[in-house]
Structures are given as C-alpha cells and as structure tokens.
Amino acid sequence: MPIDIRHRRRSRCRNIGNHRAVIVLMILKYLFTTGCMLIFFSANTFSQQDWTLKQDNEGIKVYTKDMGNSPFKAIKTVCTIESSLTRLTAVLLDINSSTDWVYATKSCKLLAQSSPAELVYYSEVEVPWPASNRDFIVSLKVSQDKKSKAVTVTGENRKDYLPVNKNIVRIPQSYSKWYIQPLQKGQVQIEYILQVDPGGMVPAWLINLFAARGPFESFKNLRKQVKKDIYNRVKIDFITD
Numbered sequence: 001m002p003i004d005i006r007h008r009r010r011s012r013c014r015n016i017g018n019h020r021a022v023i024v025l026m027i028l029k030y031l032f033t034t035g036c037m038l039i040f041f042s043a044n045t046f047s048q049q050d051w052t053l054k055q056d057n058e059g060i061k062v063y064t065k066d067m068g069n070s071p072f073k074a075i076k077t078v079c080t081i082e083s084s085l086t087r088l089t090a091v092l093l094d095i096n097s098s099t100d101w102v103y104a105t106k107s108c109k110l111l112a113q114s115s116p117a118e119l120v121y122y123s124e125v126e127v128p129w130p131a132s133n134r135d136f137i138v139s140l141k142v143s144q145d146k147k148s149k150a151v152t153v154t155g156e157n158r159k160d161y162l163p164v165n166k167n168i169v170r171i172p173q174s175y176s177k178w179y180i181q182p183l184q185k186g187q188v189q190i191e192y193i194l195q196v197d198p199g200g201m202v203p204a205w206l207i208n209l210f211a212a213r214g215p216f217e218s219f220k221n222l223r224k225q226v227k228k229d230i231y232n233r234v235k236i237d238f239i240t241d
Contacts, residue, residue, distance in 0.1 A: 050065055050066070051063040051064070051065045051076055052064055052065065055216055057216060058216075058220070059079055059080060060077065060078075060079040060215070060216050060219050060220070061077065061078045061079065062075065062076070062077050062215045062216055063075070063076040063077070063078075064076075067195060072195060072196065073195075074193065074194065074195040075193070075194045075195070075215055076191065076192065076193045076194075077190070077191075077192045077215040077216075077219060078189070078190065078191050078192075079189070079190055079219050080183065080187050080188070080189050080190070081187065081188060081190065081219075081222065081223050081226060082186055082187055082223075082226075082227070083186070083187070083188050083226045083227075084182075084186065084188070084241045085144075085149065085151050085180060085182055085188060085239055085240075085241050086234060086235065086236050086239050086241050087226050087231045087234065088151075088180060088188055088190075088226055089142060089151055089153070089180075089236055089239050090231050090234040090236060091222070091225055091226050091231065092140075092142075092153055092178065093119070093140070093142065093236075095108055095109070095110045095119070095121045096108065096110065097225070097230075098123065100225060101221040101222060101224070101225035102123075102218070102221070103217060103218055103221065104125055104126045104127070105123060105124075105125065105126070106124045106125065106126035106133065107122075107123065107124045108121060108122070108123040108124075109121060109122045109123070111137070111161070111162075116236070116237065116238060117141060117142045117143070117238050118139070118140065118141050118142075119139070119140050120137065120138065120139045120140075120158060120161065121137070121138055121140070122135065122136075122137050122161075122162060123135065123136060123138070124168060132167065132168055132169045133167075133168045133169070134168065134169050134170075134171050135165065135168045135169075135170055135171070136157065136159065136170065136171040136174070137157075137158040137159065137161040137162055138155045138156070138157060138158060139155055139156040139158050140153060140154075140155040141153070141154055141155065141156075142238070142239075144238065144239055144240065146240075148181070149181075149182050149240055149241075150179065150180060150181045150182070151178070151179075151180040151239065152177065152178065152179055152180075153177070153178035153180070154176075154177050154178075155176065157171070157173065157174050159171070159172060171196065173196070174194070174195065174196040175193075175194070175195045175196070176192070176193065176194045176195075176196075177192070177193050178190065178191075178192050179191045179192075179193075182241070190219075192215075194215075
C-alpha cells in the first residue's frame, strides 16, 4: 500500500510538471512574435556576444543569452524568408490579422494610430486552464534606414494604458526588436530579439527551459502568412524596397 501511494504522488507531480511545461510553451510561442518593449534595457545588453545556439532547423536559428538584470533568458532568432520589405512590414502592422498567424492569440485590437508608422494595440494570450490568460498593450514604431534600407520595428510596453482585468495577468516587463535586412532574389533576413517576464507564478527556470521551442513555430507561421494574397498590392509610403 505505501508503494502505491508513493507511485500516485510521483504520477501527480509529473502531471503537474507536464501541465506547467505546456503553459510555458504556449506563452513563449506567442510572446516571441509580439512587439513588447520596455525602454530600461540598454543598447549594449543585446550585443552580438555570448549568444548560445539552441536550435537550428529549416533555416531558423534560435539563440539564448543569460541576462544579468533578469532571471529570464533573452531569445534571438535569425532566419531568411521570401518576402519584400513592404510585405513583411505590412504583416507586422496588420494587427487585425495577428490571430491568423501568431500562436495562441485569443484577441488583438488596434487602440490608436498616430501615424502610418506608429500604433498602439491590445492583445490577449490564450493559456490552458488552470493558468490565467496573459495580456499586454504595445506601442509599435517602424523606421527604415535610407542607405541600407533595413527596417527596424520597436515598441514600448504600455502596461498602464488600460485598466488591468482581474481575470488576466498583465505582462509586466518585456523588450523586443525586429531588424529586417533586404537580400537578393526577393528575400529578407530577420533578426528578432526578445526578453520577457510573462508575469504570474511561472518560475524563471521553466520559462528558460522552453525558450528555444516557441520561436521556431512562430517563424514557420510567419513564412506562410507573408505569402497571402491580401498583401500582394500593399504599398507603404515610408518603406522602400
């Protein structure tokens, strides 16, 4: 009898651990593609040094890096996709279509747009029960270097823009940056960097354990999204291909 009790306890612990892992993975898959950014990070924080390659598959490379100012690892993803600068920028700014390709997006709503290159939006991340869903508000800004034509998409985490829903965990801290360079033969290279604290009670070590898996799935979806016909005739005045 004591042996059966211990067995049931071990099984229960494994089930709890597996469920937490699923929750973390879903959060990471979604957060990887968001434009959250918290301004207190310095430019040197994400230098090219000390990145560790965690996954290299289908032309998508995912790196992680220990951060001295946070228990959560930073993530960097590098890949090449078939797209023009205009098409990819259009996808990133197409807030209403985010639910089509951004993993676990329950809702996404444009809140304000001060110019074609700047907007504010709200999004809710769907997370399996019994964990609470996550949400965030982001201010996105797009710019292009006139000489290199490289496009940069950054944002500011606006966690206080709307009142907090007591049934949803507000993401408290995050930083992200898209750096998109034009290549030959209708391709672009993307370097995406993210560091995020998803909030709530999920421990940092569990977030870090699954940090490399989410980005891979997200970029596979992005490759499909950018090819949709709705972006065939898109023109963006402030972007030059």
